[in-house]
Amino acid sequence: MDLKLAGRVAMITGPAKGMGAAVTKAFAAEGARLSLIGRDVAAIEPVAAEVRQTGGEAIIVPCDLTDAKQCETAAERTKAAYGDRIDILVNVAGGSGPVGKTGVETTPGEFDEIVTLNMNGCFHTMRSVLPTMISQRYGKIVNVGGTFGMRGRAGRMSYSASKWGLRGITKSFALEVGQYNVNVNYVAPGMVDGPRFRDKVCADMAKKLNITVEEAMERHAAEYALRRVTVDADVANACLFLASDVSRQITGADLPVDGGWAAL
Template identity: 80%
Template sequence: MNLSLENRVALITGPAKGMGASITHAFAAEGCKLALVGRDTAAIEPVAAEVKAGGGMAIVIPCDLTDAKQCEEAVEESRAQFGGRLDILVNVAGGSGPIGKTGVQTTPEEFDEIVTLNMNGCFHTMRAALPTMIEQRYGKVVNVGGTFGMRGRAGRVAYSASKWGLRGITKSFALEVGQYNINVNCVAPGMVDGPRFRDKVCRDMAQKLGISEAEAAERHAADYALKRVTVDADVANACLFLASDVSRQITGVDLPVDGGWAML
């Protein structure tokens, strides 16, 4: 299936590593022109270099996503570099917040920090990008949320709250800008295999239960209908789908990419 993403201009936040890097490479492989946005440009530059080495187009724009003005400036810089267009916004950047703390143990500062990053950051970029999309009468916004924002999770109150909030932002914007031929959706990854999953989640479970880290990974996989843990490419493919015209009639949805956990 041809996703027809060639020469689309895509702004991606949080592209430096993990899911963000995988999503960046997936959009580059489809022929998109990329504006890679984030605070740590030194970490983003190698990803941009890989895209360009493969024949793609990528620019790096410094931006603190919690600062509305910087987000507006990032969008303007992207427009200036790519002929005034902005077709796709993919909000990957986010944080995990305190892990293993109850709501009572979570400090107000910890709660505010993760809500500001995971909710305000996406709000700022959408607010900055949507006027261009409205003018074009075309646009795709994909926010990367999480399944803990669909079922909740003990010990993850701040993170769960921030992702629940992102769902509300997504749905409200979808209702507001649908009339301009703009789709706004949310991809909700479950646990994603990678260094944090292996070195933190599995290791903690292994130590608590007296089992190996490999057995801990298998226990996580057993919770899912498909009996396997999500990988970065699964999330990237979902983002490509929602950013393409193949999904032209889909907006305001939460798409779990979790092997069958949140919705089953």
């Protein structure tokens, strides 16, 4: 199926590694013109270089997502590079917060840090691109959250709170901008295989249960209907779907990409 994303201008946050890099490459493969947003420009450059080497277009815009003014500047630089348009925003950037700590053990500083990154960052970028999308009467926003924002999780209170909050932001914006032909949706990955999952989440379970990291991974997979852990490409494909006109009649939705856990 042709998703007709060729030529669309897409801002992507957190493109340097993991899900963000997979999303970036997936959109590049569909012919989107990319604006890659993040603080660590050096980490983003290899991904941008790979896009360019395969014939794609990509600019890098340095930006601290927790700074509203920097997000506004990033949107303006994107428009300046690509004919005064922004068609798509994919918010991938985020953090995991404390792993294995109860709510009582979580410090106020730890809570504030992850809520600021996971909620405020998306809020700032959405506010920055929406005037353009409203003016052009076209836009697709995909916020990458997590299934712990759909079901609570012991030991992940601050992360769960931040992703529940992002769902509320997503749904409220969807109601406000739908009249301008702008779709706003939420992709909720489950556990995604990669360094963060193996080295933090599985390592924490392995230590508590006195098992190996591989055994911890198997225990996580056993919780899902499909008995497998999500990979980066699964998340990228969901983002492509919601950023395309194939999903034109879907907005304010939560799309779990978790092998069957949050919704079942």
